[in-house]
Every structure is written in structure tokens, then in C-alpha cells.
Amino acid sequence: MNKETQSIVVALLGGLLISITLSHRFTSYVRPGFAPLLLIGGGILVLVGVLSLVLAIRADAKKDRARAGQKAGTATAVATTVADGSERPDHIDHDYPAVHGHPHDHDHDKSKAPWLLLIPVLVLLLVAPPALGADAVARNANSQALAGVDVVARDNSTSKDGAGGGGGYKFNDGSGSAADSTGSRRTMHFPALPAGDNPSVGMKDLILRALYDADNSVEGVPVTVTGFIAPPGDGYTDGYTVARIVISCCAADANPMQLHIAGDPPFPADTWVDSVVTVVPNTATMDNGYVPTVTVTSMTPVPQPDDPYEH
Amino acid sequence: MTSRDTTGTPVDVDPPAPDDSLGVDPPAPHDSLGGEAPAAKRGYRPGSLELFGAVLLLAIVLRGPLASWLNQPVMQSWSTVFVAICVQATPFLVLGVVVSGAIAAFVPARVFARIMPSSAALAVPVATVCGAALPGCECGSVPISNRLIERGVRPSASLAFMLSAPAINPIVLIATAVAFTSEPMMVWARLAAGLLTAVIVGWTWERIGRPEWMKPRVPVAADGQSGWRVFLSTVLGDFTQAAGFLVIGAAAAATFKTIVPAHIMEGIGSSLFLSIALMAGLAFILALCSEADAFVAASFSTIPVVGKLVFLTVGPAVDVKLAAMQAGVFGRKFAVRFAPLTFGVAVVVGTVVGLLFWGW
Numbered sequence: 001m002n003k004e005t006q007s008i009v010v011a012l013l014g015g016l017l018i019s020i021t022l023s024h025r026f027t028s029y030v031r032p033g034f035a036p037l038l039l040i041g042g043g044i045l046v047l048v049g050v051l052s053l054v055l056a057i058r059a060d061a062k063k064d065r066a067r068a069g070q071k072a073g074t075a076t077a078v079a080t081t082v083a084d085g086s087e088r089p090d091h092i093d094h095d096y097p098a099v100h101g102h103p104h105d106h107d108h109d110k111s112k113a114p115w116l117l118l119i120p121v122l123v124l125l126l127v128a129p130p131a132l133g134a135d136a137v138a139r140n141a142n143s144q145a146l147a148g149v150d151v152v153a154r155d156n157s158t159s160k161d162g163a164g165g166g167g168g169y170k171f172n173d174g175s176g177s178a179a180d181s182t183g184s185r186r187t188m189h190f191p192a193l194p195a196g197d198n199p200s201v202g203m204k205d206l207i208l209r210a211l212y213d214a215d216n217s218v219e220g221v222p223v224t225v226t227g228f229i230a231p232p233g234d235g236y237t238d239g240y241t242v243a244r245i246v247i248s249c250c251a252a253d254a255n256p257m258q259l260h261i262a263g264d265p266p267f268p269a270d271t272w273v274d275s276v277v278t279v280v281p282n283t284a285t286m287d288n289g290y291v292p293t294v295t296v297t298s299m300t301p302v303p304q305p306d307d308p309y310e311h
Numbered sequence: 312m313t314s315r316d317t318t319g320t321p322v323d324v325d326p327p328a329p330d331d332s333l334g335v336d337p338p339a340p341h342d343s344l345g346g347e348a349p350a351a352k353r354g355y356r357p358g359s360l361e362l363f364g365a366v367l368l369l370a371i372v373l374r375g376p377l378a379s380w381l382n383q384p385v386m387q388s389w390s391t392v393f394v395a396i397c398v399q400a401t402p403f404l405v406l407g408v409v410v411s412g413a414i415a416a417f418v419p420a421r422v423f424a425r426i427m428p429s430s431a432a433l434a435v436p437v438a439t440v441c442g443a444a445l446p447g448c449e450c451g452s453v454p455i456s457n458r459l460i461e462r463g464v465r466p467s468a469s470l471a472f473m474l475s476a477p478a479i480n481p482i483v484l485i486a487t488a489v490a491f492t493s494e495p496m497m498v499w500a501r502l503a504a505g506l507l508t509a510v511i512v513g514w515t516w517e518r519i520g521r522p523e524w525m526k527p528r529v530p531v532a533a534d535g536q537s538g539w540r541v542f543l544s545t546v547l548g549d550f551t552q553a554a555g556f557l558v559i560g561a562a563a564a565a566t567f568k569t570i571v572p573a574h575i576m577e578g579i580g581s582s583l584f585l586s587i588a589l590m591a592g593l594a595f596i597l598a599l600c601s602e603a604d605a606f607v608a609a610s611f612s613t614i615p616v617v618g619k620l621v622f623l624t625v626g627p628a629v630d631v632k633l634a635a636m637q638a639g640v641f642g643r644k645f646a647v648r649f650a651p652l653t654f655g656v657a658v659v660v661g662t663v664v665g666l667l668f669w670g671w
Contacts, residue, residue: 006361006551029398045403045550049547113555126377128369129381130387130391134384250396253604254393
């Protein structure tokens with residue numbers, strides 16, 4: 001790939017990064033905190049691409065003129081030209097490559113690697129992959145026990161009812177279970193639910209409360225969660241799932257969080273819904289990957305949230 | 312590019328500059344125009360700009376079939392993860408090539424000669440500790456390391472820097488502390504394992520490394536070129552080269568992420584050695600950014616903490632994306648030797664440090 005094409009591809013990639021950031025499509029791929037990084041990185045790429053393109057075109061024009069001049073009869077002299085000497089004629093001899101013997105010398109960069117850069121550019125430009133959905137849930141479902149508990153424990157450390165300064169039980173002991181070795185349920189403390197009827201809670205928060213809350217704050221209490229319809233998880237043969245995917249950096253580290261619901265799904269897979277649900281106690285077990293069952297009071301389709309993932 | 316301006320007035324000036332100011336590869340040596348084949352005899356060969364246009368045109372024409380192919384659920388998950396890795400890594404790669412370009416353009420080789428100890432035994436640890444100063448993830452440190460070698464820094468020290476920067480820089484350590492709130496020792500264990508891995512690989516490379524394994528490095532700075540032109544051409548060349556291989560790595564990681572079922576983790580936690588092997592393998596194929604891998608490691612609920620440390624030690628040092636980028640930047644002969652060496656050292660160091668910190 002020659003310099004001109006490289007410059008164009010790099011500027012294109014930079015422009016795309018800026019465009020997906022400004023249009024908020026980037027939240028399908030990375031967490032929202034990446035916005036400034038993408039804008040700065042994209043801006044630098046656009047700048048580098050445009051400046052390199054200008055320089056490459058100028059250098060080319062210069063070469064062509066010199067070659068033309070050579071044909072015109074001054075071939076014995078090693079020549080560059082002042083055809084575009086209107087810009088900084090004092091620098092021209094140093095800054096611009098003089099003509100060299102390669103008729104192809106703007107093609108001399110033989111590396112094929114830059115061509116690969118076109119793949120993400122084209123995928124972004126032409127198909128714009130959507131946020132991970134039901135397929136990824138089925139594919140990446142894992143035990144929900146303890147996943148992300150460390151983060152909750154940290155969030156909890158500011159609350160008053162945390163047990164000890166760390167705000168909770170030290171969970172990651174390698175057993176991967178919501179029960180400890182004696183079979184009793186592990187618990188930790190959570191902040192009080194928001195006030196009002198059917199308070200909104202995050203999917204991860206709800207599941208962790210269902211599994212670990214010593215105060216049983218969601219037991220028998222209807223809450224509102226946002227998620228999308230997905231097939232039932234492991235250990236369930238019927239029903240369906242309302243799921244939300246948790247990412248910590250980008251979609252490559254996706255970790256699905258699911259609630260099981262009995263019955264036929266009222267909407268097709270990947271439909272985003274606001275659901276008012278009540279957790280059925282003691283339904284999350286090792287066999288079903290600690291996916292709790294919930295009963296649904298109401299379910300309304302909603303547009304995909306601005307940030308399709310939780311963090 | 313191919314226009315012939317026959318009215319241009321040729322003026323005799325200085326001899327040609329020694330290098331193409333925008334070139335990454337140096338043109339073949341030449342002294343004058345005497346040997347140049349007349350343009351007319353060349354015949355038509357499509358240049359890369361034409362090829363680029365053709366690819367774009369083809370993509371636009373085939374957009375419908377392409378989109379419906381990528382619309383299958385599997386391909387959708389794959390392409391989302393693929394794009395996510397590319398999008399996530401690009402800003403850090405940009406940071407890396409900007410630093411690399413600045414080194415090429417504005418830092419003369421003698422600066423490094425002065426600040427780096429001359430003995431390898433000292434240079435490697437010094438470079439390793441310097442890695443703490445680069446707040447990026449692993450993609451950015453590959454072009455920087457290449458540039459340091461070009462500036463005359465010992466390869467072993469530059470490579471130690473490349474390994475340590477993504478593992479022990481402050482941002483990564485803070486992210487680790489946040490992810491492992493309930494395991495505060497993890498930050499220190501990670502720091503120790505990252506430093507040790509970089510130093511041991513650096514020293515080993517000093518003994519066994521051969522210069523001919525690396526592909527010839529391109530001299531960028533020709534005398535008399537203004538700094539910002541060198542900067543620009545280095546940034547462009549380094550970025551397109553490294554990013555091209557990043558794309559290969561991202562595609563491989565997305566493929567693994569899509570086809571390897573997540574439940575292989577379950578039931579393995581009971582065996583320490585099995586979990587270490589599994590975590591080392593996962594770190595290699597998942598190719599996570601070192602600023603995010605701590606959160607992922609923390610969420611592997613069934614894995615013993617030593618396994619998690621191995622994951623955090625192997626991940627920033629070597630993974631499928633890094634191996635691809637190293638093959639692109641340093642050459643394939645280098646990558647097939649360096650990647651297994653790093654992998655082995657990182658697994659052993661991660662395990663030993665983990666056992667020292669947490670016992671059996």
C-alpha cells in the first residue's frame with residue numbers, strides 16, 4: 001500500500017472512530033468512558049492521515065514535474081523543480097524528496113499489512129455490528145454466582161450497613177458457589193433500594209441481591225429491570241430469559257446476567273423490555289448457573305438503552 | 312500521480328536528498344536519474360490507490376449480501392467482538408505510535424546511550440522499571456520498543472520495557488486494585504510477577520537472542536529532514552503496520568471468544584495445575600486489554616487466586632494479538648521464538664509468585 005492510500009485509510013479510520021463516538025454507537029463496543037480516548041485517538045489519526053496525504057501528493061507532483069522536465073531535455077542534470085516553489089522555496093530542497101530512480105517509488109512500501117486495516121473500517125462502515133444480544137448470552141453464559149461481587153463490595157463500602165470496612169464477605173475463595181462449604185448461604189449487605197413503587201435496579205445489582213443480600217431487600221418486592229429477551233439458560237428446558245450483558249472494558253469481556261421467567265416469551269429474542277419482576281426465593285442453584293427465577297408483573301418493549309451494557 | 316506536466320520548468324538544484332521523506336522503506340540506492348526507465352515503457356499496473364478504490368466499490372456493491380451474511384447471530388457476535396477489540400485498542404496504539412514517532416523525530420540516539428547503563432545486567436532492569444511510566448496497554452508498547460532498538464537501545468532492554476509497560480503501569484495497577492477489592496494483595500503480586508517476567512525474559516534474550524531474527528529496521532530519520540516530517544511519516548508507517556497485525560489478532564481473539572464455551576471454567580477450579588494451564592491458555596487466546604483483564608480475572612469465580620495471577624501475568628506479556636503484532640513489527644522469525652519464551656516465563660513466574668503470596 002502506498003503512502004497516499006495509507007493516509008486515506010488512516011484518516012478514514014480516525015473519522016469513523018469520531019463518528020461512532022459522536023453518534024453514541026460506540027457504546028455497543030466499549031464502555032462509555034472510552035469517549036474521550038476515541039475522540040483524541042480518532043482526531044490524531046485524521047490529522048496524521050490528512051497531513052501525510054498532502055505531503056505525499058505534493059512529493060508526487062514534484063516528481064512528475066521533474067520527470068517531465070527530464071524528458072524535456074535536461075536529463076543530465078539531477079533535477080527537482082520549483083513548480084510549486086510558491087510554498088517555502090527556501091526549504092524545498094531539504095524537505096522534499098528529490099527525484100529518484102524509481103519510477104514507482106511511491107509504491108515502494110511493499111508491506112501488505114496495512115490492507116488488513118480495511119477490514120474493521122469496512123465492517124464499521126457497511127454493516128455496523130449491533131451490541132451483543134441473545135446469541136452472546138447463550139454462548140457466554142457462565143455461573144452467575146459471585147461474578148462481579150468484588151465490585152459490589154467496593155460500591156458497598158460507603159454504605160453504613162456494610163459488615164466491616166470492606167462492606168462484605170470475601171467471596172472469591174475459588175469454590176464458585178453461592179453457598180459456603182457448610183452449605184449455608186453467603187451474605188453481604190447492600191444499600192437500601194431506591195424509594196417508591198417498583199424501583200429501578202440494575203440487572204447485576206438485582207441478581208447479586210437475589211443471591212447474597214443478608215437483608216433480603218428484593219424478596220417479595222417488585223422491582224423494574226431493563227434487559228432483552230433471550231433463550232432460557234442452562235438447566236432450564238422451558239421459559240425464557242431477560243438478560244443484560246456486563247462488560248468491564250469492551251465487548252470482548254462480555255459477561256451475561258440473566259433472570260429466568262417461566263412461560264413463552266411475549267416478544268421475539270433481542271427485544272429490549274422494561275419488566276417489573278419479583279424474585280422467587282431460592283430458585284438460583286448450582287445446576288442452573290445461579291440464574292434466579294422471577295415472576296413478571298408487567299413487561300413493556302422499550303428502545304435499546306443508550307448504553308446497552310452494564311458495567 | 313501520473314500526470315505529465317511538460318510545461319514545468321526544470322531548474323538545476325541540489326543533489327537528491329538521501330531518503331524519501333515520507334518513505335518507510337528506503338528506496339534502492341541510486342545517484343541520478345540516468346538509470347531510470349522511461350515512464351512510457353512501464354505499462355499500466357494498478358497502484359494501491361486504484362486497488363483501494365476497487366475494494367471500496369466492491370464492498371459497496373456487495374453490501375447487501377455481506378450484511379446478510381454478517382447478520383447471522385454467530386457472525387454478529389463475532390463481528391461485534393472483533394470491532395470492539397479494534398476500537399478499544401486503537402487509541403492506545405495511537406498513543407504508542409505518537410510516542411514512537413516523537414522518539415524517532417526528536418530524541419537523538421545519544422540520549423539513550425547516555426541514560427541507559429551500558430551493561431546488559433543493569434540495562435534490562437532499568438528498562439523494566441521505566442515501563443511503569445507508560446500509561447497504556449500492550450498494543451502501544453510494541454512500536455515503541457521497536458523504535459527504541461532503532462535508536463540503539465539494547466534489544467533485550469527494549470523488549471523488557473515492552474513486556475513491563477503494559478503489566479505494571481499505574482493505570483493497570485489501579486484497575487487491578489479496583490477489580491480485586493477483596494484481594495488487596497493481588498496488586499502487589501501482579502507488580503512483582505510483571506517485573507520479574509520482564510527482567511527474566513530480557514536477560515534470557517540477552518543470552519540467546521540473535522540480531523538476524525529481527526527483520527531489518529527501517530532508518531527513519533535522514534539528516535536534514537525537519538523533525539515533524541519524520542514524526543508524521545513514522546506515525547503513519549508504524550500505525551498502519553502495527554494496526555494491520557492488530558486486526559489479525561482481533562479476528563483470532565473474536566473467533567476464540569465466539570467458539571470457546573464459557574463453561575469450560577466450571578469444574579476446573581478444584582485442580583490448581585489444571586486451572587493454571589486453563590488461565591494461561593485463556594489469557595493467550597482472549598487477548599484482553601491489560602487495563603480490563605483484572606475485571607475479567609476477578610469474575611472467574613471458580614478459579615483459585617493463583618490461576619488469576621497467571622492470567623494477569625501472561626495476558627499483558629503475550630497473547631494472540633500481541634504475537635501477531637510482534638510478527639508484523641519485528642518479523643516472524645522473532646515472534647516464533649519470543650512468544651513461546653515469554654509465555655513459558657510468564658506462566659512459571661505467575662505460578663511461583665502466586666504460591667509465594669498465597670501458598671498452596
